[in-house]
Amino acid sequence: MSMGQLLMSGISAVFNPSMFFMVCIAIILGTVFGALPGVSATMAVALGLTFTYTMQPIPAIVFLTAIYCSSITGGSITAILFKIPGVPSSAPTTFDGYPMAQRGEAGKALGVALLASAIGGVFSALAMFLLSQPLTAAALKFGPSDLFAVTFLGLSILTCLDSDHILTCIISGLIGLLLACIGQDKMYAVQRLTFGSSQLFAGVEMIPVLIGLFAITEVFNQTNPKKKRLSAEDGVTGGKVNTKMPSLKEFLSIKWTLIRCSLVGTVVGILPGAGATIASFMCYTMETKLSKYPEKFGTGIIDGIAASEASNNAATGGAMVPLLSLGIPGGNAAAVMMSAMTLKGVQLGPLLLTQQPTYLSATFMSMIVTNILMVIVAMWIAKVFAQILAIPYYYLGPIIVMLAIIGSYANQMAIADVQIMVIAGVLGLLVKVCHFNSAAIVLGLVLGGMCESNFSRAYTMSKANVGAMFSPVQHPIAFVLIIICLALLLSPIIMPLFKKKKQA
Amino acid sequence: MFELILNVLLFVFFGWAFFTHVLEAAVPAKVLKNPYALKPDVWPKAIIILLEICLLINIIKIIRKNKGKENFTISAFIASIPEFFKSKLFQGILILAVASFILEPLGFMVTSFLVLIAYGWLLGARKYGQLVLMSLLITFILYIVFSGLLSVNLPRGTIGFLRSFALTLEGIVQNVKNLFGGSKPAEETVQAATALLRSLPVMLG
Numbered sequence: 254m255s256m257g258q259l260l261m262s263g264i265s266a267v268f269n270p271s272m273f274f275m276v277c278i279a280i281i282l283g284t285v286f287g288a289l290p291g292v293s294a295t296m297a298v299a300l301g302l303t304f305t306y307t308m309q310p311i312p313a314i315v316f317l318t319a320i321y322c323s324s325i326t327g328g329s330i331t332a333i334l335f336k337i338p339g340v341p342s343s344a345p346t347t348f349d350g351y352p353m354a355q356r357g358e359a360g361k362a363l364g365v366a367l368l369a370s371a372i373g374g375v376f377s378a379l380a381m382f383l384l385s386q387p388l389t390a391a392a393l394k395f396g397p398s399d400l401f402a403v404t405f406l407g408l409s410i411l412t413c414l415d416s417d418h419i420l421t422c423i424i425s426g427l428i429g430l431l432l433a434c435i436g437q438d439k440m441y442a443v444q445r446l447t448f449g450s451s452q453l454f455a456g457v458e459m460i461p462v463l464i465g466l467f468a469i470t471e472v473f474n475q476t477n478p479k480k481k482r483l484s485a486e487d488g489v490t491g492g493k494v495n496t497k498m499p500s501l502k503e504f505l506s507i508k509w510t511l512i513r514c515s516l517v518g519t520v521v522g523i524l525p526g527a528g529a530t531i532a533s534f535m536c537y538t539m540e541t542k543l544s545k546y547p548e549k550f551g552t553g554i555i556d557g558i559a560a561s562e563a564s565n566n567a568a569t570g571g572a573m574v575p576l577l578s579l580g581i582p583g584g585n586a587a588a589v590m591m592s593a594m595t596l597k598g599v600q601l602g603p604l605l606l607t608q609q610p611t612y613l614s615a616t617f618m619s620m621i622v623t624n625i626l627m628v629i630v631a632m633w634i635a636k637v638f639a640q641i642l643a644i645p646y647y648y649l650g651p652i653i654v655m656l657a658i659i660g661s662y663a664n665q666m667a668i669a670d671v672q673i674m675v676i677a678g679v680l681g682l683l684v685k686v687c688h689f690n691s692a693a694i695v696l697g698l699v700l701g702g703m704c705e706s707n708f709s710r711a712y713t714m715s716k717a718n719v720g721a722m723f724s725p726v727q728h729p730i731a732f733v734l735i736i737i738c739l740a741l742l743l744s745p746i747i748m749p750l751f752k753k754k755k756q757a
Numbered sequence: 758m759f760e761l762i763l764n765v766l767l768f769v770f771f772g773w774a775f776f777t778h779v780l781e782a783a784v785p786a787k788v789l790k791n792p793y794a795l796k797p798d799v800w801p802k803a804i805i806i807l808l809e810i811c812l813l814i815n816i817i818k819i820i821r822k823n824k825g826k827e828n829f830t831i832s833a834f835i836a837s838i839p840e841f842f843k844s845k846l847f848q849g850i851l852i853l854a855v856a857s858f859i860l861e862p863l864g865f866m867v868t869s870f871l872v873l874i875a876y877g878w879l880l881g882a883r884k885y886g887q888l889v890l891m892s893l894l895i896t897f898i899l900y901i902v903f904s905g906l907l908s909v910n911l912p913r914g915t916i917g918f919l920r921s922f923a924l925t926l927e928g929i930v931q932n933v934k935n936l937f938g939g940s941k942p943a944e945e946t947v948q949a950a951t952a953l954l955r956s957l958p959v960m961l962g
Contacts, residue, residue, distance in 0.1 A: 303903075304902075304907060306907070306909055307907050307908045307909055308907075420811060420814060420815050420818065421815065423811055424808065424811045424812060424815060427804055427807055427808040427811065428808065430804050431771075431801060431804050431805065431808065434800065434801040434804070438797040440795075440797065441784065441785055441788050441794075441797050443780060443781075443782050443783075443784055443785070443797040444780075444781040444782040445778070445779055445780060445781060445797060445798070445801055446774060446778050446779065446781075446801065447778075447781055448778055449781075469853065472849070473846055473849055473850065475880075476845045476846050476848075476849040476879060476880065477844060477845050477846045645881075645882070646880055646881075647876075647877045647878075647879075647880035647881050647882035647888075648877060648882070648891060648895070650876060650877075650880050651872060651873045651876040651877050651880070651892075651895075652873075652895060652899075654853065654856075654872060654876055655869050655872060655873065655895070655899055656899075658856065658857075658860070658868075658869075658872070659865075659899065659903055659909065659911065662860070662911070662912065663903070663909045663910075663911075666910055668857065668860055668861045668912070671856075671857040671860055672857045672858075674857075675850075675853045675854055675856075675857050678850075678853065679850055682846075683763060686759055686760055686763060687760050687763050687764065688760070705800045708795070708800065709794075709795040709800070712793070712794075712795040713791075713793045713794055713795065716793050717792060717793045717795075
């Protein structure tokens with residue numbers, strides 16, 4: 254299918270009144286979820302999944318994509334008005350957003366945040382659309398050893414992101430990989446690690462585990478609150494605000510910031526494991542260094558808000574690139590998207606473009622539509638935000654719990670799934686105690702099956718010779734990728750040695 | 758201390774799993790005959806070995822980091838256990854665990870109502886009348902959205918009259934839908950309502 258045909262199929266899939274209505278509902282849900290502290294973008298997607306069980310694949314994809322994109326934007330509302338990021342990736346938005354709000358410029362700060370989010374989002378959607386064809390073409394030429402190396406790279410990158418807890422990060426990834434082994438082996442259908450439970454024959458059910466880890470654990474955490482919860486009066490403007498778009502002159506003054514941060518955000522989003530949070534911090538620091546007036550950053554300038562918001566929304570779209578064309582999620586929220594889309598019968602990976610191109614174009618088009626509609630819807634939400642915050646957590650928390658219960662149950666109408674969800678919620682608490690990384694566990698779990706089956710195929714094809722699997726002559730791509738993986742994995746051991754030598 | 762205990766437990770558990778549960782069924786003969794096939798136990802075993810090495814290093818790290826700290830003792834940990842059982846967190850876990858078991862016998866409506874009340878109370882709701890009303894309202898909205906609009910099959914419950922109640926409701930929802938969709942009224946509603954009426958005397962006494 255050519256680019257033009259793809260575009261047309263996307264437009265015909267999304268541009269109809271019922272779909273527009275659904276996108277609006279999803280944006281409202283996503284923005285509100287994102288704006289509420291304690292509800293992450295991942296949780297928003299996990300809870301949004303509950304609404305999509307009975308939908309057809311395309312509406313479900315459109316609905317979830319809209320929730321996914323808008324939840325990141327919602328975080329900026331609380332960041333600017335309350336100095337508390339609604340989602341972690343909005344943290345740098347507080348640096349300049351809150352001082353602006355204190356000066357009485359909350360409306361303008363919000364306007365810039367929404368506009369920057371939309372530009373970042375549209376940019377990354379275009380990147381996704383343009384990159385998916387060449388990436389798919391390349392991925393179709395990949396053999397099992399190359400595919401194994403790509404998946405393994407996705408897991409290895411995780412380790413160098415959380416540099417303070419590298420060991421626990423590796424342990425988490427390995428636990429995820431081991432969880433993926435539970436049930437019947439995909440190559441020869443031999444039972445493994447089921448501990449006699451018939452529930453586990455088909456493997457660990459992904460959806461309840463994800464809902465448990467991301468929604469229930471968070472509600473548990475909020476059950477023992479250490480801090481006072483937000484109320485509308487805490488905000489600089491009493492929570493009520495009128496958004497105001499920046500003037501053309503102001504907009505032109507930040508155009509390069511917007512372009513740079515959208516680009517960097519997209520690239521960071523494409524890297525597995527590195528999500529919106531890393532992108533926004535990275536771009537904020539980058540802009541401080543590149544700016545002609547670095548001293549003004551942090552005092553309340555629109556450049557800071559634009560850098561943070563353009564990049565975190567760009568990263569959201571960027572994460573969809575490897576997900577759609579290679580079947581490798583770029584982060585937590587993308588991993589939930591992956592499970593949801595697989596449930597809907599979407600074949601993520603190289604086959605998507607060749608066999609189900611409409612799904613790809615629907616995702617692209619819904620990202621574009623969401624990012625544009627979001628500006629209008631989020632503006633309205635910012636206006637009524639005081640009322641939303643007035644919903645006490647003793648109603649919101651139990652509602653999240655009920656949505657999670659329905660979401661887990663409706664997956665396959667099984668009570669056992671609800672029990673798995675509760676167990677996963679408790680495990681999420683233990684993961685926190687041990688300083689393990691839940692993102693690494695989820696990526697391990699999601700990628701484990703693919704990693705093993707490709708390794709197994711490559712092993713057989715190279716006649717049980719592991720060296721030949723990654724030989725630079727036969728499999729140059731796999732060779733290069735494995736070298737990068739080894740460098741990443743061994744860097745925590747090697748780097749300190751270098752530092753010691755330098756010091757000596 | 759809890760972190761150390763969890764790491765040790767994981768270490769022991771994975772060690773036990775390595776020897777007992779990696780393979781739980783016989784490997785097919787054709788796989789055994791093929792010298793180039795990766796046996797199904799190799800991958801998980803390799804992961805467990807790496808995991809055990811990392812866990813061991815982590816255990817040593819935790820011990821080194823906390824050595825000499827006052828509360829880094831087993832007795833301090835045991836002393837902190839009763840505190841956990843009194844905590845709101847434990848009560849929250851308990852509510853959800855109970856909910857996951859009563860969902861099947863009591864059905865969605867009753868479970869949702871009870872969870873909303875119990876968890877709402879736990880999170881600090883003290884206006885009881887309002888809490889009960891809101892819980893009823895939220896249950897109703899959730900039911901209409903998921904069962905009515907999105908056609909999700911929510912658990913009906915296995916206890917006779919609760920099941921009849923759920924079926925009656927489903928029938929009413931279906932009839933309302935049919936009103937807008939223009940199809941014939943569902944006969945099941947009448948049947949379910951009759952069943953509910955018949956079970957009333959049993960309920961009352």
